[in-house]
Amino acid sequence: MKTVFVNLFILLNLFGFSLNAQVKVIKNDEIFAEIVVDGSSDSLSLKAAKILQSYLFKITGVHLNIQDTTTADMYHIFIGNSFLATEEEIKLSVEEYDDAFILCSKNNNFYLAGKKPMGDIYAVYALLEEYMGCMKFTVDEKYIPSSDEVSFPEIDKVFSPAFPFRVPHFPGRYDPDFREWHRISTLDDWGMFVHTFQHLVPPGEYFKEHPEYFALVGNRRLQDGQLCLSNRDLMRVLIDNLGKRIEEQPDKIYWSVSTNDCINYCECENCQKLYEKYGTISGAYIQMANEIARTFPDKQISTLAYQFTRTAPVNIVPLDNVNIMFCSIECNRSMSLADDPRSTDFVKDMKDWSQLTNNIFAWDYVVQFKNYLTPFPNFHVLQPNIRFFRDHNVNMMFQQGNGASWSDLSDIKQYLIAKLLWDPEVNVDSVVTRFINKYYGEAAPYIRQYYDLTHQSLIDKQQKQDLNIYGFPVFYTDAHLTPQLLIQYQQIMDRAESVVQEDNVCYERVLRARIPADFAYLDIGHNTNNDLIKWTIEKNGKVEIDPLMIAKLDRFVELCERTGIRKVNERGLKPEEYRNFVLRKLDWQTKKNKLQDAEITLLTKDSPKYPVGGAQALNDRLIGGLEFQFNWLGFEDEDMIVLVDLKEQKEFSRVQMNFLKAFDSWVFLPLNVKIEVSNDGEVFHELASMEGDNSDRSFLVKSIPFLLTFDKTSARYIKITAISMRTCPEWHRGYGKPSWIFTDEIVLE
Template sequence: MRLIVMIAGVLMIIISSCGVSPETVDLVRNNQSAYQIVVSVNSDSLSKVAGSELQEIIQKVTDATIPINHQKQSTGKQILIGKEWIDTSARIDTLDEDGFIIQVTKNNIVLAGNNGKANLYAVNTFLEKYTGCTMLSPTEYYIPQNKNIEVPLGEIFYEPDFNLRKLCFDNDEFHDYKNWNKLEDLDEWGLFVHTFQHLIPPEKYYDSHPEYFSLVGSHRLKDGQLCLSNPGTIQTLIANLRERMEEHPEMKYWSVSQNDCFNYCECEECKALYEKYETISGAYIHMANQIAQEFPDKVISTLAYNFTRSAPKNIRPLPNVNIMFCSIECNRSMPLEEDKRSADFVKDMKDWSELSDNIFAWDYVVQFKNYLTPFPNFNVLQKNLQFFKKHGVKIMFEQGSGHNWSDLNELKQYLLSKLMWDVDANADSIINDFITKYYGEAAPYIKSYFELTHQNLNKYKEEERLDIYGYPADYLDSYLQPGYLKEYKKIMDQAEEAVNNDSVYLKRVRRARLAVDFAYLDIALNKEPEGMSYLDRSGDEITIRQDMLDYLDRYTENSVATGAVNINERLFKTKDYRTYVLNKLHRITAPNKAKGKSVEILTEYSEKYPVGGGKALNDGVVGELDFHQKWLGFEGHDMIAVVDLEKSQEVKQVSMNFLKAINSWTFLPIEVEVEGSVDGVNYIQLGSVKTTDTDRGFLVQSIPYTIVFNTTSVRYIKVTASSLKQCPQWHRGYGNPCFMFVDELIVE
């Protein structure tokens, strides 16, 4: 943030170095004020809101009611809102759109910018600076009580470090919070990100113009990218974009950008563009430039994301082409410029900044597969924002957890809002101030938890990759070690105890502890560290610990009571997670006549994720919600497995789980059939089930399949799971082998 401070005509730094306190005026003294608020009758609505808010907050802090007038008086003390009242308005005109001034003389206080929004920013900054009020969350103010408000003489000019500052958290519907923290909406965007599918929808164009769509291998994909070397594709994009612009002529920014997948076109003409511009992104800039020429009064935004992240050679984006540069792949255990693993990203940022000064940085600051997991990335936030500012980023977008709660959600968006305005603000002071105000008597414990998670991650920062798509178990050897988890849990217990008699603070603490509880429970389920497993394996039979079930129930109830019910971006809810846990525990502890018996796999299984072949089907280990962990995979093949029960036994049920992870090319079987035999040669069908699940969503699920049949005496059980074998035509992996994953096979 560019900041110029004058106090009584003297630079603040000179006054401070001489140890002289600046002269002040009494805005309120002993609950009384001599001031009036002046807002012109012709002011816009936001300036009038600013006047009302100023009056309301001062009244709440001091009990002093300051009247609002619409005309400046020749005498008396006044708080003047708007640049029409200021003598140095020409200087204000040089400020950025959101810039403003706080000017204090002996009789007047001027809070002014170049528009109503900036006037409101000025008022809110004044209130926070001189009354101590703030908005801690989208619905929660902090308003201290005081008899007096003193304000130093002088003037301060404020300007933001980024022209537009957007947080994607749960603040979108709360205008007071955004205005207080100087956050903005994308209200000038007619289309926003991943728009190929909207401008050339496959359901409308694929059958008549398959050549518009990306050629991958030998197939034109519906759910891929577009063929950007085809003139018809470009003309159709222009025509359909023009229609949308005519419907919304007020919109300035229009995203024409790749879909959220890879699958870029491999036709010879597109390859020629990639070669010409030395990167795939060159073809996308070539496309964006053609469209931008058609609409010179608009801004055409396109992505530098995944396969288009590297800047091209031999082409420059036109001035009205916006580059949306994304950090999705980057590690979060270290700042970008300090992390060797992020060197390519840093280079790409520099390369783009040499081609364009119209850059939109899209950064990611939460863990999307597990919102409710400790994610100690606060130490990188400021340095990464400073990095983006240094390279000329104009628009800063921080991708959080949207309308869902995530670890230390309130603190993270509060800190980010301050740093996006001023990247050099004192982050430690902001964090400490927030924790103190938001958690009351529990603040020392929450601060201890905050510091411990960061200290523990920092020990492993060089080798640990803090991934936005990680799982708790991924960090079992670093900041989520069992000993650390037990310590975090103890701290949260102490935090609860400290505010047990205050329902407001208690709810905040219970929400904050959800991340600790989820990590503890999930690691206890999937890794079973000593002393923190759901299971008691000390006896002849494995049993489930009641204290862990109670812990799971408290966690689930707490999530509902505090409004944090979604575990991940696919809206996997805590109640559904509880069901998953109970199902998994049941499968581990259920009597299984197949356990430890010989299993022969008659089809080809994949060694990409080795789990021991047929032994994985009856080793007592049940798969996690991560296809890398404990699942036997079949890529492009059916599964036929034969279990030898060693002697004829009565059986009545066979069950197993299959993984559904469509975004990872993993599909449920078409049909599962169970057969039985007494001799291993002649089989009879015992039962079957066909898959009726048609949901194409990306939520990862472990789906139980249970085949119940009449009690039959058999020695051999044959299970046939029929795979799709190839990704279907509607899927972005069309034409490629798909996976089918299965875990423990239970015979009862």
């Protein structure tokens, strides 16, 4: 555990409290107060007393007693609501939410009490942080000031949350101490949590004998889509199976009965009638939830307003014990929801749901899932978006961050979001400034400069620039990740490192903070042809990898390992795996390619949905990454046939190219790739062919190399044909719909 000490006298004056406050506790090792807990109080009240006792000792080195009775001639620090006078007890009891607590100084005594026992712990931590200068930065890091004198402030204040359920989904939510300090809710009341159709009606158990329970999509039933909610037998199975789970965990209150994490809703005639009856697809899901809620009136039945069920229905209202889990997955994060024209439909949906119910769980997203380590400057929208949800009947807030992983400035982000979920009116700039100053020490001005510069650079372009939770660094090269800014971020982080090299704690924190800046610099360098950030150099007439960039890449991996960063993205790509992927790309980019001056013509039509320059994308020295939206040439429901004119006869013995495998995005490997050659451009003969292997049905995205070798051949023209399956196969949830093939660079050797 890391602790830092400063003079508490200065801190208390900064907060506006003098050491002559009403309740004197400790001065120069002399004890003036004792902690008092009712002997019959809850164990949480005693825990709160021990926490306060422990921190006062860490601050002063003085040990206060915990009593169950009062001692004459001592001030008293009372913990628990049994000690409150009627006036204060009434103040607390009228608060709407159970997490409320009070801090009160009265008659030379001090009172810390929650409406419920957990509130006693919240009260102690609030006193420690807001009035005594302590901070809990992360699970393992905190700040404790040092002083030989402590007095408690003159105060009479009730603290009550804006939302009774508050979860910032970051590492801290898994740690009991961090959770209690920052008043973060648990999922202890949930029996099942989100995307539960597959668990309540498992396809492996039911699909073979009862395909009619599952969604009809096109002309067939899908076992990995949604359920057929118009089927009465299915509803009985759904209710029976949920009932069995409730019997196993009768103490749980919330039970999610909700869509699987895909689209593929049922298109059968009876389900279509439900959609028409309620004006939208979500109506069928509310009808389902209402029926289940009537069966289990003492439980909360939660269902998703997510993607195709996000629009509120008409002609039906959720029952009081139906919880609507409303999700913002599609929304832009460069502007606040209420101000962003791109979020107009989302805002309307939120308002419509708020007219139907006040039992709403908002699931918001505050991280970039495809690249945790990309700079993601969204702090400016956190407060207005949380206020927006508060003002539209949302009473449960889940802010999905990076979970147990780490992302750009996520230490600050989880700290700030915890504050905002309790009080959306908190001064964001003050919270961020205080955190940065205490956490980064002498490097704080440089970390703040990086924070301000990334945000302002995005805000300047926010009207046109999206900030997408599935984005990549290369998406933002016209906003906060221009080459010029990337170079500036490197300089800022270098200066931050230099000023804390003698401070081991702050140095490690700065090393971790710089990782996103380094990652963006490296990633944009190998995905663009920008002259300011280049991975390759010309040397003796050859293209070689710049050793300085390799050193940066190696240090990136080293810093990730050193600071505990294990994942680059949500799917679990490791830093070392990213390094290997980059090096393989660079190996391709530096090959001596005999296509360098060739003329390439597409004989089949590439898709305009993801433009990369047509045929020139096959010979631009840019290798596709793990995302089809850049540096990949795509063909939808179409074979790829390419004609290469070398302008003269050349000798070669191998052709290489990559194809993308991304089944979740309906991207498959070609069934077959064939190489043909000709000297007149008219008559071709086959040199080699290779079959694509689509047997791996996992959704892991991969770039698969196709290498076709043959005896040395001399020819002017080359024809490359990649045969697409054209439509998704029967085992895929997109069966019958157009499929894709994507390729990047052709290398001829």
